[in-house]
Amino acid sequence: MSRHRNVKNLELEEYDADEPVEELTDEQEEQFREAIAAVQETVEGLPVTNKEIADTVWYYYFDVEKSVNYLVKSCTARAEEKNGKDESHKKKPPKQEQKQKQTVEAQPSTKNASASLNVSMKKLNLNGKEQTGEKSKDEEETQTPRKQESSLLIDVPKIYEESQPKPVVHLVVTGHVDSGKSTMLGRIMFELGDVNTRSMQKLHNEASNQGKGSFSYAWLLDSTDEERLRGVTMDVAATSFESHKQIYEVGDAPGHKDFISGMIAGAASAEFAILVVDSSQNNYERGFLANGQTREHAYLLRALGVSELAVAVNKLDLMSWSLDRYNEIKASVSDFLIRMVGFKEENVHFIPVSAVSGVNLIEKSSSPLYTWYNGPTLIEVLDNFNPPLKAYRGPLRVSVHDTYRSVRGATISGRVESGNIQNGQVLYNVSSQEDAYVKAVMRNSDPSVSWAVAGDNVTVQLTDIEPNQISLGDILSTYSDPVKRSKSFTADIQTFDILGPILSGSTLVLHRGRTVAPVAVKIINVNGKKARHITSRKRASMQVNFLEGLYPVCTSEESPSLSRIILRRDGNTIAAGIVKTIL
Numbered sequence: 001m002s003r004h005r006n007v008k009n010l011e012l013e014e015y016d017a018d019e020p021v022e023e024l025t026d027e028q029e030e031q032f033r034e035a036i037a038a039v040q041e042t043v044e045g046l047p048v049t050n051k052e053i054a055d056t057v058w059y060y061y062f063d064v065e066k067s068v069n070y071l072v073k074s075c076t077a078r079a080e081e082k083n084g085k086d087e088s089h090k091k092k093p094p095k096q097e098q099k100q101k102q103t104v105e106a107q108p109s110t111k112n113a114s115a116s117l118n119v120s121m122k123k124l125n126l127n128g129k130e131q132t133g134e135k136s137k138d139e140e141e142t143q144t145p146r147k148q149e150s151s152l153l154i155d156v157p158k159i160y161e162e163s164q165p166k167p168v169v170h171l172v173v174t175g176h177v178d179s180g181k182s183t184m185l186g187r188i189m190f191e192l193g194d195v196n197t198r199s200m201q202k203l204h205n206e207a208s209n210q211g212k213g214s215f216s217y218a219w220l221l222d223s224t225d226e227e228r229l230r231g232v233t234m235d236v237a238a239t240s241f242e243s244h245k246q247i248y249e250v251g252d253a254p255g256h257k258d259f260i261s262g263m264i265a266g267a268a269s270a271e272f273a274i275l276v277v278d279s280s281q282n283n284y285e286r287g288f289l290a291n292g293q294t295r296e297h298a299y300l301l302r303a304l305g306v307s308e309l310a311v312a313v314n315k316l317d318l319m320s321w322s323l324d325r326y327n328e329i330k331a332s333v334s335d336f337l338i339r340m341v342g343f344k345e346e347n348v349h350f351i352p353v354s355a356v357s358g359v360n361l362i363e364k365s366s367s368p369l370y371t372w373y374n375g376p377t378l379i380e381v382l383d384n385f386n387p388p389l390k391a392y393r394g395p396l397r398v399s400v401h402d403t404y405r406s407v408r409g410a411t412i413s414g415r416v417e418s419g420n421i422q423n424g425q426v427l428y429n430v431s432s433q434e435d436a437y438v439k440a441v442m443r444n445s446d447p448s449v450s451w452a453v454a455g456d457n458v459t460v461q462l463t464d465i466e467p468n469q470i471s472l473g474d475i476l477s478t479y480s481d482p483v484k485r486s487k488s489f490t491a492d493i494q495t496f497d498i499l500g501p502i503l504s505g506s507t508l509v510l511h512r513g514r515t516v517a518p519v520a521v522k523i524i525n526v527n528g529k530k531a532r533h534i535t536s537r538k539r540a541s542m543q544v545n546f547l548e549g550l551y552p553v554c555t556s557e558e559s560p561s562l563s564r565i566i567l568r569r570d571g572n573t574i575a576a577g578i579v580k581t582i583l
């Protein structure tokens with residue numbers, strides 16, 4: 001299932017996916033009721049429904065005069081339309097009006113935004129929807145802004161700098177199916193106090209009742225019925241946790257090979273990774289030695305720009321905490337990662353753990369492990385990762401990981417890849433050429449502020465846009481500095497071990513974050529020499545042409561994470577690389 005879930009702050013006993021709309025204060029409710037009554041009285045006799053009245057009053061934020069004017073105009077327009085007259089009166093309420101309300105909200109708020117953002121969110125895309133590009137035209141358009149930015153927006157970079165933030169590390173957790181990735185994340189969140197004991201106990205009871213007691217920590221991340229029933233993660237789930245030193249935005253990637261695109265999406269937005277290796281009898285052999293997903297994941301991580309890894313050798317409790325087993329795994333996996341995949345030795349860190357019992361994750365407890373191990377715990381290794389500086393003053397780029405229907409528009413979850421975003425801003429979606437007001441920004445790692453900067457995972461409530469005008473993989477920007485849409489680009493790529501060469505003119509499937517699209521490739525050179533085909537483990541430069549319309553494309557200079565691409569053929573990942581120039 002396609003989703004990018006924020007699982008932190010989830011009160012399990014209170015969670016209800018069908019919970020309705022927004023919370024108003026008592027005072028607002030009173031204002032709302034009075035305004036509706038006043039408008040009803042004034043427009044009595046006109047063909048408008050109570051719902052239209054309520055929507056309009058909310059739109060104009062209880063302004064009776066503006067609501068009446070709008071309703072009268074729209075009734076007139078409807079009547080004229082019926083009579084076959086000019087349709088140009090069918091205008092929506094002007095956006096500038098709503099702006100006034102939003103700029104008030106743009107002030108930094110100390111209130112918990114998650115409470116005010118109690119939106120009924122109905123998922124639109126349940127399956128990783130592929131972009132078809134149908135809406136695209138071949139010629140690139142220049143847009144004139146339809147909505148005006150307010151002059152009252154706050155100086156986000158300045159406020160961000162003054163807040164002296166903790167560094168944010170983007171992590172992806174990868175590894176062969178069932179190696180214990182979700183369990184590890186769930187247990188870390190529990191140990192750090194992000195999930196309270198009562199919620200954990202409740203989840204444990206539920207899991208036990210279904211004969212899945214050992215999955216209770218994993219269920220914190222695997223939240224859909226199907227995932228719980230099958231005991232596998234089917235798509236990347238987003239969560240965050242915080243140590244005393246850094247904040248971690250984490251993607252729990254699926255391990256099963258059928259769900260590789262979720263793994264790619266998670267890895268493409270990460271700077272660091274935890275590679276989980278199952279040390280138990282036969283499972284290590286299956287997951288690593290027998291060409292399991294551990295290997296493919298390691299190649300993908302490297303090709304997508306992840307340069308530093310924590311390798312968690314998991315389930316050592318099942319191997320009686322054997323030092324020999326740990327050393328055997330460490331020797332062969334590190335040889336593979338360093339010699340074959342190309343990680344630097346100093347960037348690969350091995351840690352023995354047991355995810356399910358929480359041994360060596362956060363603090364050292366009493367365990368037979370410590371009779372022979374005196375190195376760092378997993379969190380101590382993670383705390384030594386140094387995230388790159390954020391491009392929070394750059395052009396705004398927000399990648400869309402998921403979309404939901406919400407009141408008066410759409411809500412998206414995604415990530416600010418560069419620049420900064422705040423309530424009251426106008427965003428532009430180059431794919432649909434639609435714009436929208438930002439009604440509420442909720443930063444996943446700190447929902448109490450109404451702005452976010454590069455590197456933050458966010459949930460953004462948008463108004464004045466239809467949910468179907470935003471798709472997974474879209475990149476939201478501003479009018480003044482929009483993302484480019486293009487039919488082709490050049491990329492530097494690295495091929496993996498492939499069956500049969502890639503020929504000039506081949507049709508492949510491109511993955512970029514959540515975008516999945518068919519492309520044709522033209523080889524420019526291989527290892528610096530002109531060529532018409534590429535074989536295994538070669539560096540090459542190629543031209544990539546989308547087969548169906550235009551897509552938003554970013555170069556590595558514009559946004560390193562958005563420039564990362566993967567090429568697949570017949571269900572296998574054959575190459576990964578970076579967009580260099582847009583043609």
Ligand SMILES: Nc1nc2c(ncn2[C@@H]2O[C@H](COP(=O)(O)OP(=O)(O)OP(=O)(O)O)[C@@H](O)[C@H]2O)c(=O)[nH]1
Nearest residue numbers: 177178179180181182183214232233255354355356
């Ligand atoms: N004994 C033992 N079992 C573990 C440990 N870690 C995880 N498990 C079990 O391994 C099984 C799979 O765990 P998951 O966390 O679902 O594995 P996963 O890697 O997230 O699976 P996918 O996301 O589907 O690839 C569950 O039954 C866990 O309880 C461990 O350290 N020791």
